[in-house]
Amino acid sequence: xxxxxxxxxxxxxxxxxxxxxxxxxxxxxxxxxxxxxxxxxxxxxxxxxxxxxxxxxxxxxxxxxxxxxxxxxxxxxxxxxxxxxxxxxxxxxxxxxxxxxxxxxxxxxxxxxxxxxxxxxxxxxxxxxxxxxxxxxxxxxxxxxxxxxxxxxxxxxxxxxxxxxxxxxxxxxxxxxxxxxxxxxxxxxxxxxxxxxxxxxxxxxxxxxxxxxxxxxxxxxxxxxxxxxxxxxxxxxxxxxxxxxxxxxxxxxxxxxxxxxxxxxxxxxxxxxxxxxxxxxxxxxxxxxxxxxxxxxxxxxxxxxxxx
Numbered sequence: 001x002x003x004x005x006x007x008x009x010x011x012x013x014x015x016x017x018x019x020x021x022x023x024x025x026x027x028x029x030x031x032x033x034x035x036x037x038x039x040x041x042x043x044x045x046x047x048x049x050x051x052x053x054x055x056x057x058x059x060x061x062x063x064x065x066x067x068x069x070x071x072x073x074x075x076x077x078x079x080x081x082x083x084x085x086x087x088x089x090x091x092x093x094x095x096x097x098x099x100x101x102x103x104x105x106x107x108x109x110x111x112x113x114x115x116x117x118x119x120x121x122x123x124x125x126x127x128x129x130x131x132x133x134x135x136x137x138x139x140x141x142x143x144x145x146x147x148x149x150x151x152x153x154x155x156x157x158x159x160x161x162x163x164x165x166x167x168x169x170x171x172x173x174x175x176x177x178x179x180x181x182x183x184x185x186x187x188x189x190x191x192x193x194x195x196x197x198x199x200x201x202x203x204x205x206x207x208x209x210x211x212x213x214x215x216x217x218x219x220x221x222x223x224x225x226x227x228x229x230x231x232x233x234x235x236x237x238x239x240x241x242x243x244x245x246x247x248x249x250x251x252x253x254x255x256x257x258x259x260x261x262x263x264x265x266x267x268x269x270x271x272x273x274x275x276x277x278x279x280x281x282x283x284x285x286x287x288x289x290x291x292x293x294x295x296x297x298x299x300x301x302x303x304x305x306x307x308x
Contacts, residue, residue, distance in 0.1 A: 050279030199228030250294025
């Protein structure tokens with residue numbers, strides 16, 4: 001049976017509607033896969049944090065999606081549970097992704113284990129690919145000890161089980177001075193939870209401060225089965241007496257960050273990579289522009305080296 005003009009018009013309309021509905025996803029995918037560069041989506045993190053309360057406030061943070069979209073980022077990670085749903089909506093209205101929501105877990109014998117509003121947020125993250133990013137803290141137990149593991153595992157399982165119901169993943173963030181401050185710590189806890197939706201993060205600035213770069217390849221090999229997130233930054237190295245050059249924009253620093261990118265590529269990591277800009281003073285757009293320029297150059301260098 002031949003198609004009528006009416007059917008032809010309807011088919012064309014449906015095709016256009018389908019393509020239009022997927023346009024934001026297509027544009028986002030195009031931003032993430034530049035020829036000659038690493039395939040990892042690149043996002044920003046901690047923009048405005050460490051430089052004043054106003055810059056870290058929700059109204060200030062809600063100005064970022066347009067800026068990030070203009071500069072070519074794939075999205076950002078958000079600090080804290082309050083305001084995360086609003087940020088998710090604002091980012092997606094600009095074809096940006098909320099890659100993670102960062103919030104602490106407190107491993108204490110009693111007291112609040114985590115922000116109770118996280119239980120309300122997790123269902124809202126369903127279908128968005130946003131990771132719950134957990135730093136495991138404690139005032140009772142020393143960093144990198146195992147004394148609080150039982151309590152930590154109890155809390156992490158509770159969060160992971162709720163997240164699993166909504167298809168949401170969790171990643172443990174090693175942080176200097178935290179109970180889980182090393183790659184070994186977050187991998188140990190991820191294993192003990194026995195939850196498939198719990199992974200770990202590699203974060204350059206804290207790794208450099210706690211473990212030192214001589215341990216990079218070993219650490220990434222341990223993390224590989226669980227690695228779901230990574231962060232980098234420009235740096236002159238870590239000096240506990242002078243942290244001024246510890247976290248810089250990606251176009252600055254004496255340390256060659258492409259070494260980290262090549263090591264991540266060597267273990268087959270293709271997940272998101274974030275740029276930490278915590279505590280960097282100056283105009284936010286300039287900071288972000290310089291960092292994505294640095295990312296483009298470092299990513300191209302790492303991709304070329306890997307393909308030789």
